[in-house]
Amino acid sequence: MNDVVIIGAGIAGLVCAQQLSQAGYSVLVVEKSRGLGGRVATRRLHGTWADHGACYLKPKGELFTSFVELLCDRHILATWNELQPNATPRYVAPAGMSAIAKFLAQNINILLNQRVTEINLTPEKSWRLTLESSNEELTAKALVIAIPAPQATMLLNSLGEDVLGKEFLTNLSAVEFYPCISAIAGVPPSSHPLPTWKAHTFVDDVVLGWIGLDSSKRPQTQQSVFVLQSSANFAQLHLEASDLQPVGHKMLKYAAQALELPWLETPEWLQVHRWRYAFPRNPWQHQVLAAQAELPLVCCGDWCGGNLVEGAMLSGLAASVEINNVLNQLVLPEENFLKVFI
Known part of the structure; x- marks a missing residue:
């Protein structure tokens, strides 16, 4: 008992x-x-790992802020600031x-x-x-x-x-809940320069909600890894797909065109995950x-x-x-x- x-x-x-x-x-x-x-x-994959759920923390309350500070002291979390000098810090592991x-x-x-x-x-x-x-x-x-x-x-x-x-x-x-589909893509080393941003949020977009250069969180990473998160409506359309790989490629193609990163369309590898219960709607x-x-x-x-x-x-x-x-x-x-x- x-x-x-x-x-x-x-x-x-x-x-x-x-x-x-x-x-x-x-x-x-x-x-x-x-x-x-x-x-x-x-998710651990291809000699690295990627955050395909919550990608960063942005504490608001006093207790959670103290918890984040403790995790930073233990070297579990670190700041992941955008390029803007006065941006609110985001914390990643x-x-x-x-x-x-x-x-x-x-x-x-x-x-x-x-x-x-x-x-x-x-x-x-x-x-x-x-x-x-x-x-x-x-x-x-x-x-x-x-x-x-x-x-x-x-x-x-x-x-x-x-x-x-x-x-x-x-x-x-x-x-x-709102659903979400997450795609993790490994991009081959190439002469193409990586974007200057670490993350990009899509507002009221039909396909994407967010994209981040996940490998920028990792020390001494050997490969560029992107994580894409879909919009809720796009996820709902494809939630029951038996094969999510084409869905992930569709997300990549859309991001490549929207962000003018044509090489993003052809990753070395791609893994896709469905979250039925991603964000509370009600x-x-x-x-x-x-x-x-x-x-x-x-x-x-x-x-x-x-x-x-x-x-x-x-x-x-x-x-x-x-x-x-x-x-x-x-x-x-x-x-x-x-x-x-x-």
Whole structure:
């Protein structure tokens, strides 16, 4: 029996796990993917790596700014300024953005490559989770669901209104996301000069939302690597494509023409990734969404408030407070959240 099981090893889930674990609860994180971080994702390929999810951080609040400063002190993050002298600094991870998640995952029990297929409430008053790959079952006194709201809806609907409450399920199912398609392209060494910019944002464009010279984040890189992110409408048109390679080439061709970089059309290699739940379109207005259940069940993530990585961190902190209030009311290290890493 675990005190708390957290589904999802994104930023919200890992922050929540750290808080509850530091307070003294037995915590287990279950993640369906083979890596940590959720949208804070890095893909290793062709002797290098590229951030195909969140590409940089731009902190606003005091706590998240302190967290970014700590990561800079640990040489996990570094500034990635544009050429404009007075631009607000952006922060990137030279070893890949997933390094942030690995930092947060210190001393946390995590099961990777394990998809939760079913959740039930047992007669003994505990949550029972069934895992897909092993038919193994986990039990917990409390649950934190730290995955995109549509995925949470699919997982929790079978419990029904009698267990979770009608209002909770209605609010959860109302949260929607914009999709995105990310293309990673390796450009061969050539005599063509690279653009003077490190990143370019497309405003209200039909195809692209953003392009960045991802290799400019990396020390001593041997190849130029670009990451392109599509517009939401373009992603929606191609989201169900069985082969995403032609979709990625279409994005590259469009960028090559729009930015007058003809050599961008013919990369040495190309990888394409679809994000069904990239950016919250209709976020929940609070930092957590709690069920009206007999046992604690709380949802959290960047869709609670909708402020991307920073919002995910704050949501994870709020979820730990919510769970703690219902369980043993132990002393959470929230005010000293960063001290455990110092």
